[in-house]
Amino acid sequence: xxxxxxxxxxxxxxxxxxxxxxxxxxxxxxxxxxxxxxxxxxxxxxxxxxxxxxxxxxxxxxxxxxxxxxxxxxxxxxxxxxxxxxxxxxxxxxxxxxxxxxxxxxxxxxxxxxxxxxxxxxxxxxxxxxxxxxxxxxxxxxxxxxxxxxxxxxxxxxxxxxxxxxxxxxxxxxxxxxxxxxxxxxxxxxxxxxxxxxxxxxxxxxxxxxxxxxxxxxxxxxxxxxxxxxxxxxxxxxxxxxxxxxxxxxxxxxxxxxxxxxxxxxxxxxxxxxxxxxxxxxxxxxxxxxxxxxxxxxxxxxxxxxxxxxxxxxxxxxxxxxxx
Amino acid sequence: xxxxxxxxxxxxxxxxxxxxxxxxxxxxxxxxxxxxxxxxxxxxxxxxxxxxxxxxxxxxxxxxxxxxxxxxxxxxxxxxxxxxxxxxxxxxxxxxxxxxxxxxxxxxxxxxxxxxxxxxxxxxxxxxxxxxxxxxxxxxxxxxxxxxxxxxxxxxxxxxxxxxxxxxxxxxxxxxxxxxxxxxxxxxxxxxxxxxxxxxxxxxxxxxxxxxxxxxxxxxxxxxxxxxxxxxxxxxxxxxxxxxxxxxxxxxxxxxxxxxxxxxxxxxxxxxxxxxxxxxxxxxxxxxxxxxxxxxxxxxxxxxxxxxxxxxxxxxxxxxxxxxxxxxxxxxxxxxxxxxxxxxxxxxxxxxxxxxxxxxxxxxxxxxxxxxxxxxxxxxxxxxxxxxxxxxxxxxxxxxxxxxxxxxxxxxxxxxxxxxxxxxxxxxxxxxxxxxxxxxxxxxxxxxxxxxxxxxxxxxxxxxxxxxxxxxxxxxxxxxxxxxxxxxxxxxxxxxxxxxxxxxxxx
Numbered sequence: 001x002x003x004x005x006x007x008x009x010x011x012x013x014x015x016x017x018x019x020x021x022x023x024x025x026x027x028x029x030x031x032x033x034x035x036x037x038x039x040x041x042x043x044x045x046x047x048x049x050x051x052x053x054x055x056x057x058x059x060x061x062x063x064x065x066x067x068x069x070x071x072x073x074x075x076x077x078x079x080x081x082x083x084x085x086x087x088x089x090x091x092x093x094x095x096x097x098x099x100x101x102x103x104x105x106x107x108x109x110x111x112x113x114x115x116x117x118x119x120x121x122x123x124x125x126x127x128x129x130x131x132x133x134x135x136x137x138x139x140x141x142x143x144x145x146x147x148x149x150x151x152x153x154x155x156x157x158x159x160x161x162x163x164x165x166x167x168x169x170x171x172x173x174x175x176x177x178x179x180x181x182x183x184x185x186x187x188x189x190x191x192x193x194x195x196x197x198x199x200x201x202x203x204x205x206x207x208x209x210x211x212x213x214x215x216x217x218x219x220x221x222x223x224x225x226x227x228x229x230x231x232x233x234x235x236x237x238x239x240x241x242x243x244x245x246x247x248x249x250x251x252x253x254x255x256x257x258x259x260x261x262x263x264x265x266x267x268x269x270x271x272x273x274x275x276x277x278x279x280x281x282x283x284x285x286x287x288x289x290x291x292x293x294x295x296x297x298x299x300x301x302x303x304x305x306x307x308x309x310x311x312x313x314x315x316x317x318x319x320x321x322x323x324x
Numbered sequence: 325x326x327x328x329x330x331x332x333x334x335x336x337x338x339x340x341x342x343x344x345x346x347x348x349x350x351x352x353x354x355x356x357x358x359x360x361x362x363x364x365x366x367x368x369x370x371x372x373x374x375x376x377x378x379x380x381x382x383x384x385x386x387x388x389x390x391x392x393x394x395x396x397x398x399x400x401x402x403x404x405x406x407x408x409x410x411x412x413x414x415x416x417x418x419x420x421x422x423x424x425x426x427x428x429x430x431x432x433x434x435x436x437x438x439x440x441x442x443x444x445x446x447x448x449x450x451x452x453x454x455x456x457x458x459x460x461x462x463x464x465x466x467x468x469x470x471x472x473x474x475x476x477x478x479x480x481x482x483x484x485x486x487x488x489x490x491x492x493x494x495x496x497x498x499x500x501x502x503x504x505x506x507x508x509x510x511x512x513x514x515x516x517x518x519x520x521x522x523x524x525x526x527x528x529x530x531x532x533x534x535x536x537x538x539x540x541x542x543x544x545x546x547x548x549x550x551x552x553x554x555x556x557x558x559x560x561x562x563x564x565x566x567x568x569x570x571x572x573x574x575x576x577x578x579x580x581x582x583x584x585x586x587x588x589x590x591x592x593x594x595x596x597x598x599x600x601x602x603x604x605x606x607x608x609x610x611x612x613x614x615x616x617x618x619x620x621x622x623x624x625x626x627x628x629x630x631x632x633x634x635x636x637x638x639x640x641x642x643x644x645x646x647x648x649x650x651x652x653x654x655x656x657x658x659x660x661x662x663x664x665x666x667x668x669x670x671x672x673x674x675x676x677x678x679x680x681x682x683x684x685x686x687x688x689x690x691x692x693x694x695x696x697x698x699x700x701x702x703x704x705x706x707x708x709x710x711x712x713x714x715x716x717x718x719x720x721x722x723x724x725x726x727x728x729x730x731x732x733x734x735x736x737x738x739x740x741x742x743x744x745x746x747x748x749x750x751x752x753x754x755x756x757x758x759x760x761x762x763x764x765x766x767x768x769x770x771x772x773x774x775x776x777x778x779x780x781x782x783x784x785x786x787x788x789x790x791x792x793x794x795x796x797x798x799x800x801x802x803x804x805x806x807x808x809x810x811x812x813x814x815x816x817x818x819x820x821x822x823x824x825x826x827x828x829x830x831x
Contacts, residue, residue, distance in 0.1 A: 192436030201427050204416030211414050212428030212479070270418040270463060 019313040020266035023284055030291035037291055044173070048165070050286030051179045052237045053256045056080045057278035058186045059230030060261045064273040065190065066223035067123075067130055068203045069265070071314055075203060077224060079134040080231040081253035082141035083115045085245070087235025089145040091161075092154040092245035101158055109232055115141055116228025120221035142250055155244040164240035175237060182233065187275045199223060204272075259310045260285045266313075328387065329354040329519030330375075330406065330488050335384030337370055337543075344370040345381065346543040350521075352488065357510065357520045359530040359552070362540035363564055364780055368523055371540070372492055376408055377401040389487055405487035407480040409494055413472050415464045422446045422460035425478045450478050453516065454509040470502035474509055481513075489513060490521045495529060496616035500797045507533055525614045527557050528820035539563040557821035561812045565782070572759045573787035578769035580604040583640045585743055585774050587626070590635030595621035596798040598635075603774045605640070605742070608765065610785035610806065611778040612818045613795030620662065622795065623747050623778045627659040628652035639743065639774075658736035660729070662748035662778075668732040671721040675711070676702040678720050679734040705734035710760065726757025733764060744768055746777045750784060762788055782814040794824050802827075 031037045059080050067075015087108040094104040115137060122133045167174040190196035201209040202216040209216050238249055263284065264277025285306075292302045329352050337345040345367045352358040362368050373379040375386060377397040386393045388404040415424050422439070425446040431438045443460035450456040456474045464472060473494060480486065491510065495503045510533060514520055524530055530537060531554050539547040539560060547563040549556055582605035591597045596618030603609035613619030624630045626637070628646040637644045639655070646652045649659075661667040669678050680698045702716045709730045711723075720731055729749065736744065746765060750758045765788055769775050779785050785792050785806070792804045794817045802824025804817060816822035 188436060192439075194430040194432060194437065197423060197430055197437065198428065201416055201419070201423075204419055205414060207412070208414035208416055208427065211410070214428045272418045 017266055018316050019263055026288060030295060034291055034294040037294055046287045046290050047176055048173060049290055050283045051175050052234045053260055053282040054179055054279050055230045055234040056084060056257045057260050057282045058183060059227035060257055061273055061275050061278040062226045063223045065203045066199045066220045069273050072131060073129060076130045077134045077227045078254060079137035079141055080227050081250040081257060082138040083112050083228050083231030084234035084238055085250045086141050086145045087112050087232045088238045088245040089149045092156050093148050095156055095158055096154055101160055112228045112232035116225040120224040124217040124221050151247050153244060153246040156239050161236060161239050164237055183279050190275050255306060256285045263313050327353055330388040332386050333384060335374055336382045337374055337379055338382055344543050348543060349545045350538050352519045352521055354519050355517045356535040357514050357522050357533050359534035359537035360521060360523045361530055361537060361560055361564060366540040367543040368540055372490060405485050407486045407489045409477055409480055409491045411493045411496060413476050415472055417465035419464055420461050421458060421475055424464055424475050425482050449482055455512055469497050470505040473506050486518060488519045492523050526820050527560060531557050541566055561815045565811050565815060574763045574766040578606045581606040581772045586638045588636045591633045592621060592625050592630050593633055599800045601793050603776055605772045605774050606769050608769050608775040608789045610789030610792035612785055612792050617795040618798040619778055619795040623745055627657060627745060656742035658741035659745045660732050660749055664728055664732050669720050669728060673720060675718050675720055675731055676716040678731050679705055681735055709734055725752040726754055729753055743774045748779055782811050786811060786814055794818055796820060
């Protein structure tokens with residue numbers, strides 16, 4: 001009996017670690033084969049590149065923690081990248097029509113909040129599964145953005161937005177400082193407040209949370225709104241990175257977001273999705289993308305490799321749940 | 325008036341067609357462990373839900389600490405200091421002990437949470453009030469079941485406001501060596517002056533730990549026993565059962581005709597160990613056991629729904645492979661499951677479709693279902709089993725419980741099954757249909773099938789079976805012959821009030 005109790009988690013821990021091992025292995029392979037991959041300059045590039053993914057990962061981590069980490073029936077929000085693109089699209093379109101940055105930002109905020117609230121209502125009131133709800137919302141929101149931007153590229157050269165990319169404060173890029181601040185706030189809210197613990201309890205065991213008097217549905221709703229807000233902020237970083245809004249960014253963002261967040265579970269001592277894990281996962285995923293690029297790997301192959309990695313990560317997470 | 329931590333009196337609770345509680349009363353004194361026992365359906369769970377404020381009773385009053393709760397809602401009950409330790413643990417596996425104890429009642433500090441303070445309080449409470457020395461940083465999933473139970477208890481009591489604690493089957497999921505841990509913790513709570521209501525099927529625990537015991541039968545309080553000793557078990561059982569055995573049961577005409585099923589040393593991963601049993605063709609074997617005894621898991625395993633770890637299963641001298649249910653069916657095993665609505669029937673499908681699910685290969689030609697043949701075969705079964713209304717095209721959902729059960733049976737009767745396993749065959753079935761189902765079971769055995777009946781109803785087991793094995797905490801603790809077996813004796817064996825070997829020797 002005792003042996004079973006102790007033996008179970010150990011096996012699941014090993015399985016839970018495997019995605020991380022594979023990832024680190026790929027990174028080591030890249031750094032051995034790509035010249036100058038492990039340099040300060042390049043690592044800064046990796047960090048800058050990862051910022052949009054980090055932001056949406058913070059949002060997705062919140063949703064997964066509140067809804068549970070079952071990939072099919074648990075909490076997930078695939079619509080965050082679409083929200084980010086919507087935020088970028090509205091801002092770019094309005095800037096091109098000579099609105100002030102403040103009014104653009106407010107309009108985009110309103111639109112993103114609407115997306116978050118619709119997600120929350122569909123999941124908690126109508127009772128739809130998050131996976132289908134947010135996949136549908138992803139498609140719908142991208143559609144709205146295509147209508148707004150006529151599905152074309154819009155250049156943005158507003159100095160405040162470019163500052164997210166260019167400006168440095170004491171040799172650290174402003175963008176990195178801002179995102180780090182958001183991550184720290186998110187971490188604190190999730191792990192050092194009553195709200196955050198209750199949110200995790202809701203995702204860990206809905207029944208246990210409800211019996212303890214925790215309003216599970218309200219917390220799930222909160223998580224979708226938080227996710228929409230991270231998408232909102234992400235929109236500005238997309239504008240900065242691409243010097244404007246361009247259609248199609250959401251697809252890769254979604255892929256990397258899901259990959260990074262579930263990969264992140266391998267970093268957590270409890271083998272569950274966490275804020276830190278998701279953020280580290282996002283940086284790793286960006287490192288791999290850039291690594292392949294600097295190795296000169298064909299872009300099409302990169303897609304195959306990333307897709308395979310998602311399968312591996314999700315498969316191991318399923319296996320580790322089963323042997324647990 | 326006697327002192328009382330809480331009391332219920334004259335409580336009536338009705339559900340459509342049933343009076344679940346009929347002027348039930350219950351009185352628990354401060355600092356005592358008060359047992360509540362009764363058979364399944366006696367009203368124990370209903371009274372707990374009334375006390376919890378989940379059900380509003382039609383009549384009666386609830387008094388906690390001298391104050392009448394009017395109305396009793398989950399909030400007022402909690403405020404009055406009543407706490408519930410539910411049968412299910414309700415813990416998050418990847419939470420720490422501290423986080424679990426303080427779930428929903430976290431303590432805030434100046435900046436965020438007072439994590440250290442919470443951890444110290446949780447550890448101190450577990451050590452001093454429940455006798456468990458454990459780090460607050462350990463994860464729930466790394467703990468044993470007894471330790472998890474204590475964490476669950478700590479969560480209910482950490483605020484220090486508990487005056488009455490209701491334990492609902494606290495030891496059901498525990499292995500026997502873990503039971504003592506929980507019992508010691510309950511004894512400690514009693515020393516602290518907390519009134520405890522202890523609801524359990526395990527009479528040996530009841531007589532060990534309780535000062536007084538109230539017995540429910542069919543929604544009524546039929547007795548309150550003082551000065552509980554081990555010898556009280558017989559009185560409790562008499563009060564619990566207290567009914568005449570009706571002549572629902574058919575005369576036993578079947579005789580053993582072949583070797584049948586022989587199971588030796590069967591174990592699964594965790595729920596039962598080293599179980600041996602045999603039932604010949606033309607015999608009916610009963611399996612008795614409380615929830616958590618491994619009875620349900622044993623039945624599921626014989627049908628290939630759970631994995632075996634070790635042991636051998638033979639039928640008529642040849643090995644029976646039961647790795648999957650499909651394999652079991654192919655080799656002539658038929659299961660009538662306990663939850664027929666969930667596992668036994670596809671409710672939106674018609675009687676014909678359900679009845680021919682297991683025999684599609686017989687009524688299908690090159691993969692296509694021969695609807696005419698299927699329907700006429702089903703109509704024969706409907707006649708033979710007296711399924712009402714007698715319409716093969718009826719949607720199964722619309723049938724009564726007894727008739728649904730007959731549809732499940734119809735499916736297996738048309739196969740050439742050699743081993744029939746009935747799991748709680750008459751739960752939710754009215755008296756008339758019960759008698760018919762018993763007759764069908766008898767007929768199967770008379771035709772030479774080996775039959776296993778797993779049931780929580782001792783009357784049913786005694787009435788239908790030849791022999792009854794008793795499961796307790798994952799082990800087969802002995803076999804009782806049904807002939808001349810009194811219901812009291814069977815209940816005593818099942819609830820641990822008496823040892824089977826003593827009973828068998830005495831008989």
